[in-house]
Amino acid sequence: MTLPKKATVFIVDDDELIRDSLEFLAKSVGLxxxxxxxxxxxLDSELPNTPCCLVSDIRMxxxxxLDLQDELVKRGITIPVIFITGHGxxxxxxxxxxxxxxxxxxxxFEDQDLLDSIHHSIEQDRLSKIEQHKIKDIERRIKSLSxxxxxxxxxVAAGQLNKQIAFELGxxxxxxxxxxxxxxxKMEVKTLADLVRAxxxxxxxx
Amino acid sequence: MMDQNLKKLxxxxxxxxxxxYVIHYIDSYTKQDLLLKVAHLPKDSxxxxxxxxxDVSGQSFVPRxxxxxxxxxxxxxxxxxxxxxxxxxxxxxxxxxxxxQGKKYAEMVVKIxxxxxxxxxxxxxxxxxxxxxxxxxxxxxxxxSRLPIGSIVRYRKLSTWEEHQWKIVGxxxxxxxxxxxxxxxxxxxxxxxxxxxxxxxxxxERAHISRVLAMGEIAxxxxxxxxxxxxxxxxxxxxxxxxxxxxxxxxxxxxxxxITGNRRAEEVxxxxxxxxxxxxxxxxxxxxxxxVEEVIELxxxxxxxxxxxxxxxLILDFPATFGDRIQxxxxxxxxxxxxxxxxTDKNNTHAEVVVLALQENTQFxxxxxxxxxxxxxxxxxxxxxxxxxxxxxxxxxxxxxxxxSIIEDHxxxxxxxxxxxxxxTFSFTIPICEDDKK
Numbered sequence: 001m002t003l004p005k006k007a008t009v010f011i012v013d014d015d016e017l018i019r020d021s022l023e024f025l026a027k028s029v030g031l032x033x034x035x036x037x038x039x040x041x042x043l044d045s046e047l048p049n050t051p052c053c054l055v056s057d058i059r060m061x062x063x064x065x066l067d068l069q070d071e072l073v074k075r076g077i078t079i080p081v082i083f084i085t086g087h088g089x090x091x092x093x094x095x096x097x098x099x100x101x102x103x104x105x106x107x108x109f110e111d112q113d114l115l116d117s118i119h120h121s122i123e124q125d126r127l128s129k130i131e132q133h134k135i136k137d138i139e140r141r142i143k144s145l146s147x148x149x150x151x152x153x154x155x156v157a158a159g160q161l162n163k164q165i166a167f168e169l170g171x172x173x174x175x176x177x178x179x180x181x182x183x184x185x186k187m188e189v190k191t192l193a194d195l196v197r198a199x200x201x202x203x204x205x206x
Numbered sequence: 207m208m209d210q211n212l213k214k215l216x217x218x219x220x221x222x223x224x225x226x227y228v229i230h231y232i233d234s235y236t237k238q239d240l241l242l243k244v245a246h247l248p249k250d251s252x253x254x255x256x257x258x259x260x261d262v263s264g265q266s267f268v269p270r271x272x273x274x275x276x277x278x279x280x281x282x283x284x285x286x287x288x289x290x291x292x293x294x295x296x297x298x299x300x301x302x303x304x305x306x307q308g309k310k311y312a313e314m315v316v317k318i319x320x321x322x323x324x325x326x327x328x329x330x331x332x333x334x335x336x337x338x339x340x341x342x343x344x345x346x347x348x349x350x351s352r353l354p355i356g357s358i359v360r361y362r363k364l365s366t367w368e369e370h371q372w373k374i375v376g377x378x379x380x381x382x383x384x385x386x387x388x389x390x391x392x393x394x395x396x397x398x399x400x401x402x403x404x405x406x407x408x409x410x411e412r413a414h415i416s417r418v419l420a421m422g423e424i425a426x427x428x429x430x431x432x433x434x435x436x437x438x439x440x441x442x443x444x445x446x447x448x449x450x451x452x453x454x455x456x457x458x459x460x461x462x463x464x465i466t467g468n469r470r471a472e473e474v475x476x477x478x479x480x481x482x483x484x485x486x487x488x489x490x491x492x493x494x495x496x497x498v499e500e501v502i503e504l505x506x507x508x509x510x511x512x513x514x515x516x517x518x519x520l521i522l523d524f525p526a527t528f529g530d531r532i533q534x535x536x537x538x539x540x541x542x543x544x545x546x547x548x549x550t551d552k553n554n555t556h557a558e559v560v561v562l563a564l565q566e567n568t569q570f571x572x573x574x575x576x577x578x579x580x581x582x583x584x585x586x587x588x589x590x591x592x593x594x595x596x597x598x599x600x601x602x603x604x605x606x607x608x609x610x611s612i613i614e615d616h617x618x619x620x621x622x623x624x625x626x627x628x629x630x631t632f633s634f635t636i637p638i639c640e641d642d643k644k
Contacts, residue, residue: 001256015434017467021441024460028448086430086437111444 008032008050010079012042012068013057018107022055022084022114029115031122039063043071047079051129053102053121055114058085058092066092069099078128080121084109103124138202141187149186152179156192157199212256236263237272244280251282255296270294283346289337293361297346298338306335431474435467444465456470479611491526491639492534494571498561501538509546515558516542524563524640527571529616534636535622537609541575542630544605548579548630570618578629582622590622609634 009026011033013019019035026033036042039056040063054072059192069081078104085092093104102124103117145153155165162180166173189195213233220229235243240261244253256355257269270291277284277295286296289303314327336357343350344357350359367374368392442463449457451644498518509516538561545559558563562574582590591610618635 014436017435017438017463017470018441021438021445021460021463021467024445024449024456024463025441027456028445028460086433107433108440111441 006032007126008034008048008052009118009122010042010052010054011035011056012037012039012054012065013059013084014038014060014096015057018057018084025114026055026118031118037110039068039071042068043075047077049129051122051126052126053080053118055080055082055084055118058083058096066096069096069101073099078125080125082117082121083113084114115169135201138187142199142202144186145183148152149179149183152176153183153187153195153199156180156183157196158177216254216256234262237261237265237267237275240272241275241279244276244282247280247282250601253280253282253284255284255286255291257518277342283342283348289335292337292339295342296339297342297348298357298360299336300334301337302334303337335547373512428474428478432471435470435474439467439471488530488532489528490531491641492529492531492636494524494527494563494573494636495520497531497535498538498563498573501535501542502561505542505546506537508543509559512546512549513557514546514549516546516560517558518561520561520563524565524571526641527636528639529636530612533612534616537634538573540605540609541581541634545575545577545579545632548577548581550580565638568638570637572633572635574631574633576625576631581624584624584629587622591620 009031011019011022011026013022013035013036016037019037023033023035034045036045039060042054043058044061055089056068058120063071065083065085072079072081080104081096081100082105083093083096083101084105084107086107098102102121105112105114105117111170117142142153151169152165155168160168162176166176169176184190184195187195187198213231217231223229232240232243237258240258253276255269255273257312258267258272260266271294273284273286273291273296274294282298284295285299287299287302289301289305292298292301317327320322336354337361338353340359340362343353343364353359377417442460446457446460446464449460449634495518498520502516502518506516542559542561549557549559557578559578560576562576564572564574566572591606610620613634613636617637620632620634622630622632
């Protein structure tokens with residue numbers, strides 16, 4: 001379960017010069033860059049499974065940077081957002097940060113500030129993507145269990161002994177043991193602790 | 207000649223009064239003698255005029271007219287018997303009224319005809335009435351209060367007030383109302399003038415505020431427009447620095463971006479210049495004195511607010527100059543306002559701004575604005591005329607920059623020097639009108 005290393009920076013700005021200069025800046029530190037001239041164009045694009053972050057202007061014709069941020073939250077897309085603006089005001093920056101923006105930079109800014117923000121965002125996104133990947137994996141394994149196995153998993157995760165489970169479900173202790181062995185194999189875990197942790201992770205998500 | 211029957215009656219009526227009064231019967235005179243006689247009667251005399259149809263010379267008269275003449279000449283009051291004499295010079299008295307008697311008798315006749323017994327009708331009223339002539343009373347100084355009760359006073363001459371009471375009241379009312387109307391109008395006029403002055407002041411303030419706001423707005427948008435390419439240039443430059451080590455091709459592209467950004471910033475500045483010169487350049491002949499006076503008038507209130515004396519020392523016979531009147535006024539106004547603002551020491555009683563003119567050669571006239579302000583920091587003197595350079599807290603730093611570009615458009619020069627004693631002087635040259643060159 002390895003993720004592609006190449007991280008992508010998405011840049012949304014209506015000013016071509018700014019867009020182009022930011023692209024150069026990001027490329028100069030080895031990042032992949034995709035630029036968009038409007039918020040809508042970005043929303044219409046396909047997002048990769050690789051770690052990424054969004055650098056967006058606030059004041060733009062059509063959807064503003066803040067509108068874009070709202071729309072992403074609404075669609076359940078979790079991508080770190082960095083805002084850059086020529087005339088930021090305190091209320092706007094507060095609103096942006098409350099909605100989960102990573103940073104809010106005033107033009108002209110120190111390139112290192114932006115690059116640090118980008119790196120930080122990408123790392124954050126990478127971790128969150130790994131986490132998501134793990135959860136999806138566990139969910140896939142849980143789905144591969146039979147109905148009976150799933151039933152027994154719930155008892156096992158709740159800390160019940162084989163004897164108790166056998167009594168509860170009206171089956172022999174040996175049958176429970178056989179099911180448990182199969183569950184461990186299907187869930188790709190070696191110890192009971194790993195099994196409990198995996199089921200908890202899956203539960204957290206739902 | 208007096209009616210002898212009447213005389214007999216009179217003598218009879220007066221008998222018994224001889225020991226109280228001296229009675230003369232004047233009946234054997236000519237009219238001339240009579241008039242002479244009555245004019246010189248002794249003191250406290252009274253004339254009782256009975257009648258005179260004919261005098262001793264045999265001349266006939268209408269008695270009433272004779273009485274009028276007698277009354278005119280007499281030094282004493284004239285009394286008489288019948289009411290028809292009233293108004294012809296008699297003072298009056300218990301007068302016999304023929305019309306009153308006639309009316310009474312007629313009433314009796316009507317009663318008799320109605321069948322009333324004659325015995326019941328006792329006629330006692332002699333028909334005499336106490337009647338007096340107001341004018342004769344006045345002439346003989348007889349006080350009205352001394353007249354018997356029930357007296358009728360005729361021919362009363364009304365005083366102007368009594369006669370024209372309503373006219374006088376009417377005219378007075380009109381005069382008073384006109385006066386009030388005039389006072390009202392004067393007050394209204396004064397109020398209106400004050401209101402107009404206040405409105406003008408408000409307009410001036412509003413114009414100033416809107417100008418400042420507009421400038422602020424423009425400045426904010428300019429700041430953004432210049433900020434964009436500046437920001438881009440910085441990013442390109444930093445990217446280029448990194449690429450230089452291992453990717454010269456990319457570095458070169460980033461450098462091209464810097465040039466693009468630079469060009470855009472230049473364009474913004476060019477646009478500012480263009481917009482500042484939106485007004486078409488209208489060159490006319492200008493009499494400097496009038497132009498300076500107009501600007502001084504505009505700036506005077508500003509100077510007064512700060513207790514600064516603002517004056518011009520211009521001599522009359524300068525040749526006419528040539529240029530855009532409004533733009534030149536703008537420059538002068540701006541320099542005067544700067545001069546006023548440069549004087550920060552408000553308590554200085556010698557605080558003044560003086561506008562001077564000097565003709566140095568046949569080409570130009572130099573106009574100078576001298577202040578007693580804080581002077582110019584020598585080290586910053588070069589930046590003074592740069593756009594967006596300002597020493598004022600709320601200044602935009604474009605006044606002097608615009609002023610200089612206007613003067614340069616007029617092929618003139620704008621410069622600043624510190625005075626020997628205190629403050630600084632800003633001067634600019636204006637070309638002399640071709641026709642007026644001497």
